Amino acid sequence: MKAIFDARQWHHDPKHFMANGRQQPNPEQPKRIEVLKAGAEAAGCQFEEPKDAGLGPIAAVHTAEYLTFLKNIYRRWQYIDGAGEEVIPNIHPANRRDGYPKSATGQSGYHQADTACPIAKGTWEAAYWSAQSAISGADLLIDGGQSGYVLARPPGHHAFADMAGGFCFLNNSGIAAQRLRAAGLRPAIVDVDVHHGNGTQGMFYGRDDVLTVSLHADPDRFYPFFWGHTQERGEGRGMGYNLNLPLARGTDDAGFLKALNTGLERVTLFGADVVVVALGLDASVDDPFQGLAVTQDGFSRIGAAFAALGIPVLFVQEGGYLSDSLGVNLTRCLSGYQAAL
Numbered sequence: 001m002k003a004i005f006d007a008r009q010w011h012h013d014p015k016h017f018m019a020n021g022r023q024q025p026n027p028e029q030p031k032r033i034e035v036l037k038a039g040a041e042a043a044g045c046q047f048e049e050p051k052d053a054g055l056g057p058i059a060a061v062h063t064a065e066y067l068t069f070l071k072n073i074y075r076r077w078q079y080i081d082g083a084g085e086e087v088i089p090n091i092h093p094a095n096r097r098d099g100y101p102k103s104a105t106g107q108s109g110y111h112q113a114d115t116a117c118p119i120a121k122g123t124w125e126a127a128y129w130s131a132q133s134a135i136s137g138a139d140l141l142i143d144g145g146q147s148g149y150v151l152a153r154p155p156g157h158h159a160f161a162d163m164a165g166g167f168c169f170l171n172n173s174g175i176a177a178q179r180l181r182a183a184g185l186r187p188a189i190v191d192v193d194v195h196h197g198n199g200t201q202g203m204f205y206g207r208d209d210v211l212t213v214s215l216h217a218d219p220d221r222f223y224p225f226f227w228g229h230t231q232e233r234g235e236g237r238g239m240g241y242n243l244n245l246p247l248a249r250g251t252d253d254a255g256f257l258k259a260l261n262t263g264l265e266r267v268t269l270f271g272a273d274v275v276v277v278a279l280g281l282d283a284s285v286d287d288p289f290q291g292l293a294v295t296q297d298g299f300s301r302i303g304a305a306f307a308a309l310g311i312p313v314l315f316v317q318e319g320g321y322l323s324d325s326l327g328v329n330l331t332r333c334l335s336g337y338q339a340a341l
């Protein structure tokens with residue numbers, strides 16, 4: 001399987017992470033790259049560098065206002081007297097329609113949904129090349145490839161059209177799906193990350209030409225809390241084109257696979273001719289987030305389930321954090337897919 005990665009993705013090295021009222025090391029560490037790359041190579045992936053397709057395919061799903069913020073905010077932040085090393089919001093609008101502040105602090109609160117997406121010197125560059133990797137991944141399929149893997153890091157599925165959040169800045173899966181759509185294909189995005197793909201849902205919520213499906217730990221008691229419930233089905237033309245499948249904490253392989261089959265049936269009935277898998281590996285029983293309990297064998301079966309769709313599949317890396325099985329889970333998923341073709 002062909003795979004895409006750019007070394008500039010190493011340049012994002014976030015430090016700040018606040019959970020349960022305590023400052024902790026940020027789990028979205030660059031070291032993930034090493035582990036995931038080895039895991040993909042063990043499944044036979046051959047890596048290439050992405051081409052630079054420019055900002056057009058990114059701006060097709062993100063607002064120009066947000067991209068202006070993301071590209072410039074680190075430099076602007078340095079003008080604040082005594083500013084910290086990373087751009088982290090300390091105030092959020094109660095209502096996002098209430099005007100748009102001029103100050104760096106105000107815009108940080110407007111465009112960063114939480115404190116888990118700190119922006120430092122290399123963040124824009126890493127996010128840009130992560131997104132370009134997803135675009136080149138989509139191009140593999142547009143050019144007739146049957147599958148591909150994108151090592152996208154920082155991840156993307158919590159990033160909305162105009163808002164970062166949860167380690168994510170540019171929505172790589174959404175950008176890839178839009179790239180496929182622009183080429184005349186009919187994409188579905190299936191998000192198997194343990195966290196709900198709220199940014200992806202938000203991005204396509206009013207659209208009927210890109211189906212969004214997400215399996216995740218029930219957000220009643222799990223990040224991102226405010227999104228991911230079953231009643232969120234889309235709006236306007238998009239009503240009925242978003243499917244959320246929240247799972248009880250600790251759900252095992254059998255429960256996960258059953259919900260995945262429900263999601264994949266929707267993909268088939270949508271008439272999708274290509275699938276973007278938002279491939280979080282943090283549903284693993286070994287993941288530090290401890291939301292669900294998918295085993296290594298479960299990841300193999302998840303890969304096989306996507307092969308059974310019989311249409312081209314692009315795997316785009318989302319979450320999945322350092323544990324003894326992170327790399328193995330990726331190997332098993334991609335190998336399970338290839339073995340079932």
Ligand code: ZN
Nearest residue numbers: 193195282319
């Ligand atoms: Zn996640």
